[in-house]
Amino acid sequence: MSYVAAIDQGTTSTRCMLFDRQGQTVSLAQREHRQLFRRPGWAEHDALEIWRNVQRVVPAALAQAGADERDVAALGIANQRETTVVWDPGTGRPLAPAITWQDTRTSELVDALVAAGDADRIRATTGLRPATYFAGPRLRWLLDHVPGLRERGEAGEALFGTMESWLIWNLTGGRDGGIHVTDATNASRTMLMDLTTRQWDDDMLALLGVPRAMLPQIRSNAERYGDCDSLLRGVPIAAAIGDQQAALFGQTCFEAGDAKCTYGTGAFLLVNAGTERPPDTDGLLTTVGYVLGDEPPVHALEGSIAMAGSLVQWLRDSLEIIPTAPQIETLARTVDDSGGCTIVPAFSGLYAPRWSQEARGVIVGLTSYVGRGHLARAVLEATAWQTWEVVEAVRREAGIDLAGLRVDGGMTSNHLLMQMVADVLDVPVQRPLVSETVCLGAAYAAGLTVGFWSGLSTLRRNWHRAASWQPRMDPKARRRGARRWSHAVETALLAARPDDEDDED
Ligand code: ADP
Numbered sequence: 194m195s196y197v198a199a200i201d202q203g204t205t206s207t208r209c210m211l212f213d214r215q216g217q218t219v220s221l222a223q224r225e226h227r228q229l230f231r232r233p234g235w236a237e238h239d240a241l242e243i244w245r246n247v248q249r250v251v252p253a254a255l256a257q258a259g260a261d262e263r264d265v266a267a268l269g270i271a272n273q274r275e276t277t278v279v280w281d282p283g284t285g286r287p288l289a290p291a292i293t294w295q296d297t298r299t300s301e302l303v304d305a306l307v308a309a310g311d312a313d314r315i316r317a318t319t320g321l322r323p324a325t326y327f328a329g330p331r332l333r334w335l336l337d338h339v340p341g342l343r344e345r346g347e348a349g350e351a352l353f354g355t356m357e358s359w360l361i362w363n364l365t366g367g368r369d370g371g372i373h374v375t376d377a378t379n380a381s382r383t384m385l386m387d388l389t390t391r392q393w394d395d396d397m398l399a400l401l402g403v404p405r406a407m408l409p410q411i412r413s414n415a416e417r418y419g420d421c422d423s424l425l426r427g428v429p430i431a432a433a434i435g436d437q438q439a440a441l442f443g444q445t446c447f448e449a450g451d452a453k454c455t456y457g458t459g460a461f462l463l464v465n466a467g468t469e470r471p472p473d474t475d476g477l478l479t480t481v482g483y484v485l486g487d488e489p490p491v492h493a494l495e496g497s498i499a500m501a502g503s504l505v506q507w508l509r510d511s512l513e514i515i516p517t518a519p520q521i522e523t524l525a526r527t528v529d530d531s532g533g534c535t536i537v538p539a540f541s542g543l544y545a546p547r548w549s550q551e552a553r554g555v556i557v558g559l560t561s562y563v564g565r566g567h568l569a570r571a572v573l574e575a576t577a578w579q580t581w582e583v584v585e586a587v588r589r590e591a592g593i594d595l596a597g598l599r600v601d602g603g604m605t606s607n608h609l610l611m612q613m614v615a616d617v618l619d620v621p622v623q624r625p626l627v628s629e630t631v632c633l634g635a636a637y638a639a640g641l642t643v644g645f646w647s648g649l650s651t652l653r654r655n656w657h658r659a660a661s662w663q664p665r666m667d668p669k670a671r672r673r674g675a676r677r678w679s680h681a682v683e684t685a686l687l688a689a690r691p692d693d694e695d696d697e698d
Contacts, residue, residue: 194266196258197645198425199636200247201629202272202356203436204293204458207246209254210632211265214645216655218627219260222253229290234297237290240278243356244363251424262425268364269432269639271439271631272356274382277331279342279353279407285368288351289339291359292331297541299330300550306330311400318397320381320388320470320479322548326497328355329384333401346407353407355379357433364430366422374418375409377490378435381481386411388479389470391490413484414438415638432638434483436631437461441493442483443634444599444625445656447649452587452595454580454614455630456604459544460501462583464593466492476546476586485641494591496545496583500538501576502604507538508572514565522609525569532567534558535677536575537685546586553688557681576604577613578678584618597621601630608662616666617674626657 196211196219208223224246229237255261275294280287292298306312306323315323323330332353336343345351354362357379362371380386380393385403387394393408412418414434421428434442437455441463444453449467454460465482468489473479482493505518515521537543539552556571580598587593597620604610605624615622627633640646666674 194645195264196260197267197269197636197640198251198254198265198428199269199271199632199639200251200360201436201439201632201635202243202247202270202360203631204273204295207243207250208632209247209250210629210636211254211258211260212633212636216627216633216637216652218629220254220257221629222250222257224250236293236295238276238293240280240287240291240359243291244360247360248424262421262428265425265428266645267429267431267639267643268421268425269434269635269637270357270360270430271434271436271635272360272379274355274379274435274437275326275328276356277328277335277353278356278359279332279335279339279351280359281345281350282352282368282371283350285363288342289335291356292335294326296331297325299325299334302330302333306400315384315397315400316473318387318394319384320473321384322478323384324548327382327384329397329401329403332403336402343404346404349406351407352409354409355382358409361418361430361433364421364424365419369422372419373409374412376412376414376433377481377484378414378438379433380411382435388481391481391484413486415483415485415642417642429643431642432635434635434638437463437495438481438483438493439632439634440601440630441465441634442637443627443630443632444601445649445653446599447653450593450596451599453599453601453630456501456576456600456602458501458503460498460576460580460602462496462498462580464494464587464591464595466494466591466593468492471591474586474590476548476590477583478545483638485638494587494593496586498576498579498583499542499544500540501579502602504536504538504572504575505604508569514568518603519606521569521572522607524566525573525609528564528566528570530567531571531574532563533560534563534567534571535681536568536571537681538575539685539688543682543685545583547582547682547686549686551689552685555681555685555688557684573607573610573613576610577617578674580614581617581675581678582682595620597623600624601628611660611662615662615664617671619664619666619671621661621663623661624659626659
């Protein structure tokens with residue numbers, strides 16, 4: 194058998210890729226799905242539409258490669274994390290729209306948990322700080338709002354899962370014997386799993402009022418869950434892993450201290466933290482990096498940045514300063530610096546390491562001198578300095594000094610930005626030849642399970658550098674830049690305050 198297949202069920206699209214033994218891309222098929230915004234703050238997907246897209250992209254990727262299922266050694270699945278699906282195992286139909294990771298409808302629920310003093314307990318068990326980001330509160334919201342869901346869940350007539358669970362259930366037969374499993378990385382984002390035992394935690398289930406009968410079984414990231422039933426008939430499903438962890442794996446960050454950052458709509462920096470559960474920190478999330486079969490789990494520290502590429506989109510679509518995203522680089526290169534202005538893109542608060550739902554975006558340091566070029570530069574600098582804040586938290590709170598950063602995602606085609614990242618972090622930044630690191634990571638995990646690849650060292654040899662950037666910023670300038678950034682962030686943290694005062698009048 195010549196190939197390993199991977200499905201990346203992402204936020205905006207679903208893709209299927211085939212890889213050969215060298216880890217090279219053989220084919221890629223992709224389909225977008227609808228983003229449903231029925232109310233402000235809500236963001237939903239149709240799980241059935243996503244399953245139909247899987248049924249289209251898999252045969253398309255096979256056809257492109259001139260292959261059929263007999264050529265495929267295994268299937269790995271990576272997925273958008275935290276997106277919550279509930280379905281009826283009798284009909285195979287979702288019982289509500291899937292609530293995506295960007296959806297903030299659970300903010301009151303989360304605020305109530307914090308107000309009740311449960312944050313520390315949640316942190317100690319799950320490694321997560323209570324936030325609308327995670328799946329468990331969404332399931333609670335569904336239990337409270339979908340008529341009869343709780344009773345059905347208790348009776349085993351309604352199942353919960355994140356996207357990989359939903360897809361594996363469908364791929365292994367659905368109504369006709371589909372298996373109901375999740376993996377440790379996805380389960381670690383529910384706020385329901387004990388990060389130390391990697392099992393559902395009774396205390397968390399009670400806190401969120403979730404019936405255990407609805408939950409999938411938690412498995413490792415690389416093992417044979419079952420075989421495909423119709424699509425890719427007979428091919429073992431041999432890996433499931435959350436997309437950011439898949440990128441960490443695809444970037445072959447196998448040693449403690451290895452780090453990657455994916456620069457897309459948001460930016461997600463993950464650091465391999467080794468096999469011991471790291472102590473909780475204030476600024477970072479502790480999560481499962483990956484678990485290969487029976488081997489000890491590898492933990493990860495994660496710093497998520499809500500806005501990176503989306504700030505570029507804002508410059509393009511709302512301010513209309515650039516016609517296309519890549520043109521930000523041309524515009525930013527017309528000036529030498531940002532002319533003293535700093536943009537903090539806290540459009541809907543700040544994630545790591547500040548974790549403020551109240552912060553709002555600011556542009557500070559405006560003078561008549563500041564023009565379009567300076568704004569473009571400040572937009573790119575915002576991504577670089579946000580990365581710096583996360584890396585500082587990794588250093589300060591976890592005692593890990595990064596030796597380098599591996600990068601992927603749409604924004605990494607921007608050389609100026611990648612140079613800025615190398616400069617402010619003061620470490621080399623490297624981009625691999627295969628940029629589809631999420632699919633690659635899922636394929637790697639699946640291929641390891643079935644012996645398509647012999648071990649991690651083989652995978653490491655497959656990693657080839659396409660580009661690298663060396664730091665060359667003067668330390669004084671870096672310190673000055675860091676001070677200016679930190680000052681601007683303080684302003685963003687204060688930005689929402691006047692409204693609060695009005696409320697008290
Ligand atoms: P996602 O996977 O989150 O959809 P991608 O990895 O496809 O994102 O990256 C798309 C994002 O990258 C968009 O937000 C876009 O604005 C940004 N982007 C794409 N090309 C560039 C570029 N050359 N410079 C800066 N930003 C870019």
